[in-house]
Amino acid sequence: xxxxxxxxxxxxxxxxxxxxxxxGKRYFPRRMNACIISVGTxxxxxxxxxxxxxWLSEQLASVGVxxxxxxxxGDQLQHLATTxxxxxxxxxxxVATGGLGPTRDDLTREALAQAIGRPLAENQEALRQxxxxxxxxxxxxxxxxxxxxxxxxxxxxxxxxxxxxPGLSCQSRDCLLFILPGVPAEMKAMAEESVLPQLGVRPxxxxxxxxxxxxxxxxxxxxGELLEDLMASGRNPSVGTTAKDAIITIRMVxxxxxxxxxxxxxxxxxxxxxxxxxxVVFGRGDGTLQAAVAELLVEKRLTVGTAESCTGGxxxxxxxxxxxxxxxxxxxxxxxxxxxxxxxxGVPAEMIEREGAVSEAxxxxxxxxxxxxxxxxxxxxxxGIAGPSGGxxxxxxxxxxxxxxxxxxxxVKRFLFGEQLLRREIRDRTAKTALNFLRIHLLQ
Amino acid sequence: xxxxxxxxxxxxxxxxxxxxxxxGKRYFPRRMNACIISVGTxxxxxxxxxxxxxWLSEQLASVGVxxxxxxxxGDQLQHLATTxxxxxxxxxxxVATGGLGPTRDDLTREALAQAIGRPLAENQEALRQxxxxxxxxxxxxxxxxxxxxxxxxxxxxxxxxxxxxPGLSCQSRDCLLFILPGVPAEMKAMAEESVLPQLGVRPxxxxxxxxxxxxxxxxxxxxGELLEDLMASGRNPSVGTTAKDAIITIRMVxxxxxxxxxxxxxxxxxxxxxxxxxxVVFGRGDGTLQAAVAELLVEKRLTVGTAESCTGGxxxxxxxxxxxxxxxxxxxxxxxxxxxxxxxxGVPAEMIEREGAVSEAxxxxxxxxxxxxxxxxxxxxxxGIAGPSGGxxxxxxxxxxxxxxxxxxxxVKRFLFGEQLLRREIRDRTAKTALNFLRIHLLQ
Numbered sequence: 001x002x003x004x005x006x007x008x009x010x011x012x013x014x015x016x017x018x019x020x021x022x023x024g025k026r027y028f029p030r031r032m033n034a035c036i037i038s039v040g041t042x043x044x045x046x047x048x049x050x051x052x053x054x055w056l057s058e059q060l061a062s063v064g065v066x067x068x069x070x071x072x073x074g075d076q077l078q079h080l081a082t083t084x085x086x087x088x089x090x091x092x093x094x095v096a097t098g099g100l101g102p103t104r105d106d107l108t109r110e111a112l113a114q115a116i117g118r119p120l121a122e123n124q125e126a127l128r129q130x131x132x133x134x135x136x137x138x139x140x141x142x143x144x145x146x147x148x149x150x151x152x153x154x155x156x157x158x159x160x161x162x163x164x165x166p167g168l169s170c171q172s173r174d175c176l177l178f179i180l181p182g183v184p185a186e187m188k189a190m191a192e193e194s195v196l197p198q199l200g201v202r203p204x205x206x207x208x209x210x211x212x213x214x215x216x217x218x219x220x221x222x223x224g225e226l227l228e229d230l231m232a233s234g235r236n237p238s239v240g241t242t243a244k245d246a247i248i249t250i251r252m253v254x255x256x257x258x259x260x261x262x263x264x265x266x267x268x269x270x271x272x273x274x275x276x277x278x279x280v281v282f283g284r285g286d287g288t289l290q291a292a293v294a295e296l297l298v299e300k301r302l303t304v305g306t307a308e309s310c311t312g313g314x315x316x317x318x319x320x321x322x323x324x325x326x327x328x329x330x331x332x333x334x335x336x337x338x339x340x341x342x343x344x345x346g347v348p349a350e351m352i353e354r355e356g357a358v359s360e361a362x363x364x365x366x367x368x369x370x371x372x373x374x375x376x377x378x379x380x381x382x383x384g385i386a387g388p389s390g391g392x393x394x395x396x397x398x399x400x401x402x403x404x405x406x407x408x409x410x411x412v413k414r415f416l417f418g419e420q421l422l423r424r425e426i427r428d429r430t431a432k433t434a435l436n437f438l439r440i441h442l443l444q
Numbered sequence: 445x446x447x448x449x450x451x452x453x454x455x456x457x458x459x460x461x462x463x464x465x466x467x468g469k470r471y472f473p474r475r476m477n478a479c480i481i482s483v484g485t486x487x488x489x490x491x492x493x494x495x496x497x498x499w500l501s502e503q504l505a506s507v508g509v510x511x512x513x514x515x516x517x518g519d520q521l522q523h524l525a526t527t528x529x530x531x532x533x534x535x536x537x538x539v540a541t542g543g544l545g546p547t548r549d550d551l552t553r554e555a556l557a558q559a560i561g562r563p564l565a566e567n568q569e570a571l572r573q574x575x576x577x578x579x580x581x582x583x584x585x586x587x588x589x590x591x592x593x594x595x596x597x598x599x600x601x602x603x604x605x606x607x608x609x610p611g612l613s614c615q616s617r618d619c620l621l622f623i624l625p626g627v628p629a630e631m632k633a634m635a636e637e638s639v640l641p642q643l644g645v646r647p648x649x650x651x652x653x654x655x656x657x658x659x660x661x662x663x664x665x666x667x668g669e670l671l672e673d674l675m676a677s678g679r680n681p682s683v684g685t686t687a688k689d690a691i692i693t694i695r696m697v698x699x700x701x702x703x704x705x706x707x708x709x710x711x712x713x714x715x716x717x718x719x720x721x722x723x724v725v726f727g728r729g730d731g732t733l734q735a736a737v738a739e740l741l742v743e744k745r746l747t748v749g750t751a752e753s754c755t756g757g758x759x760x761x762x763x764x765x766x767x768x769x770x771x772x773x774x775x776x777x778x779x780x781x782x783x784x785x786x787x788x789x790g791v792p793a794e795m796i797e798r799e800g801a802v803s804e805a806x807x808x809x810x811x812x813x814x815x816x817x818x819x820x821x822x823x824x825x826x827x828g829i830a831g832p833s834g835g836x837x838x839x840x841x842x843x844x845x846x847x848x849x850x851x852x853x854x855x856v857k858r859f860l861f862g863e864q865l866l867r868r869e870i871r872d873r874t875a876k877t878a879l880n881f882l883r884i885h886l887l888q
């Protein structure tokens with residue numbers, strides 16, 4: 001939006017940090033320091049949990065911007081204007097979210113105008129975009145929404161395809177500001193489409209492209225080994241990993257002179273990562289294991305049934321998270337008691353007696369029985385010890401058997417998720433591992 | 445801990461707000477303005493989601509403290525010390541969490557010492573508490589933990605029964621500071637036991653006691669009507685409501701000259717609220733509907749089975765969230781397809797054809813079949829339209845039937861959760877309503 005200004009971000013004579021500096025700066029530093037301001041009384045009172053700042057921080061890090069501080073303030077004009085002004089003095093980049101709605105307590109536009117000392121005026125382009133949005137939804141445009149077309153002089157607007165509030169961007173002193181709506185889906189789309197591509201561009205490079213590749217079933221350390229050369233410092237694209245709830249995300253950021261060039265670099269790296277990691281990769285961006293499984297089941301026109309013990313229905317719940325899941329999900333059993341395993345799935349009572357309910361034999365019989373009873377193409381079974389009690393030296397908390405039956409036979413795998421995990425975590429890992437087992441199977 | 449200082453909080457000549465003021469204050473205002481500082485590089489980079497500030501804000505509001513700002517900063521000594529100092533200048537109360545661990549990147553103790561200009565010294569009481577904690581756990585005391593006994597001169601320590609890091613409290617200029625560990629369970633216990641009881645005490649009152657009463661199945665507006673006199677401004681105990689994901693929390697704060705007096709006032713109000721709202725009340729504090737149901741089932745030695753369609757296993761999953769749930773949960777069905785409803789639960793195919801899978805008759809037959817097949821004392825059935833598609837004018841998205849069968853018969857209720865809700869929200873409301881239906885039934 002303002003490439004000339006952005007180029008200055010990386011001027012050679014810049015210092016590496018402005019923290020604590022107050023004035024007299026003329027250039028942005030090589031590495032931008034950023035602050036994220038979240039606006040909303042419901043956030044500062046704790047009624048709603050603020051999640052935008054964490055997401056933005058991760059995204060900004062992937063384009064080389066270091067977030068130094070998050071600030072959350074309520075919908076109070078003076079406090080908000082003061083906060084924005086102080087952040088302009090202290091940081092190279094400020095991203096604020098929230099307070100762009102059409103009601104009286106949406107004050108971020110006005111606070112920005114005060115903070116940068118420029119008057120608000122109706123922006124024709126913003127008004128046109130808001131009207132177009134209402135037209136697309138076939139909803140009447142109401143006057144309150146006209147407020148959302150007010151823009152401080154000299155600010156640019158950021159298009160919002162998913163909602164009414166356009167975002168704002170401007171430069172004030174040596175600080176670059178972006179103001180986005182608080183609704184996470186709108187904020188994320190606008191950040192990805194309009195904010196991140198403007199940031200982190202090195203001299204000689206004008207465009208960046210980002211990919212987040214999701215993996216399951218391999219440790220972050222092992223992935224790091226396999227991608228060691230790609231993850232070398234200073235390489236383009238840059239490649240890094242993060243782990244959350246057993247899912248490993250590989251973040252790739254490509255820079256080039258123009259967008260097609262950056263896209264080519266990125267595509268080549270994504271292909272390379274996929275080829276090295278193979279089936280460990282299950283999706284991109286906001287993907288989930290259940291979405292990956294659903295896509296494969298629909299594509300292959302296969303149906304699935306579940307037989308769960310320790311997960312208590314969590315695998316079925318996740319398989320039916322996806323709209324349209326009735327296309328592939330037939331039915332599930334939560335056979336919590338031993339009697340239920342026998343009555344519903346035909347697991348022999350004497351087998352449970354001999355081997356224990358948490359055993360390879362029982363997982364095998366559960367998968368076999370589930371497929372037979374439901375008539376599904378594939379059946380998944382789960383039996384394990386979720387804790388906190390019920391573990392023994394031989395069968396500790398966290399021991400889980402997962403079975404899979406199809407027309408070619410039955411496979412059972414044994415997992416030890418570790419006694420240090422909470423019941424909730426063991427059930428989550430077990431459900432993820434069952435979905436991943438099914439996914440890998442469907443890829444064959 | 446410092447009652448003389450606290451009494452000044454409510455001196456009569458105090459202004460009502462210090463926002464924007466910088467110096468020259470001598471008294472705390474009647475209503476305290478607070479800032480919460482969250483410390484941790486993993487928070488500011490977005491690797492971990494910060495949740496302490498929201499919880500603390502709600503708790504502080506219940507004792508009359510208004511939280512104005514949340515700030516999150518990384519483990520950087522200078523930045524952290526500057527942030528604490530600036531907050532001391534701007535707020536009446538500062539609560540900081542995190543950075544009290546035993547490693548080199550835990551810098552909050554040192555930052556506090558710099559911010560208030562007092563040297564760190566080993567505190568014998570803190571050392572004794574840390575050693576006692578290790579003894580209790582029969583773990584060896586390592587030298588690194590000695591760091592956690594360092595306390596700025598003039599600060600008091602806050603005992604931590606659940607971890608090694610003691611908290612800190614002190615007064616600097618006209619600001620009261622509390623520093624707590626970042627681990628949520630430790631932070632919450634210490635806030636409830638040592639921080640909240642010191643705050644919000646009116647002249648003439650030395651003790652406060654707090655209760656959070658949880659309700660489901662009545663609108664916040666209707667609860668407000670029924671409790672209108674108790675919620676009158678200035679009353680003691682103070683009574684207020686908040687709503688989150690369809691659960692209404694009633695917060696009660698009692699103040700008196702001594703703790704037993706405050707407890708008596710609180711107990712009387714809790715009893716009054718319970719008597720007015722009756723079965724709408726399902727628990728206190730961190731309670732859940734599934735925990736309330738589990739307690740009743742265990743107490744009455746009853747077993748339960750589930751038959752779910754649109755919730756896809758979520759009701760069974762929640763019933764088995766509770767450790768020891770095998771005492772009452774026998775088995776569950778996720779009869780997603782029509783065929784499964786017929787095969788597993790004996791719902792006549794021609795009934796599904798005639799009435800539709802989402803109908804009172806089918807919910808009735810599902811509950812009846814589930815009880816018969818599982819042999820459970822009580823069976824719960826769920827059928828509905830979770831969306832986003834599949835709705836019609838007659839049967840819109842959000843229409844749900846919930847059935848309950850026991851030895852006295854079968855009851856079915858119809859609910860309209862509203863087309864504006866997301867699939868995820870409709871499934872959550874449906875599961876909660878099914879659990880609540882079961883709970884109310886068990887109370888009879």
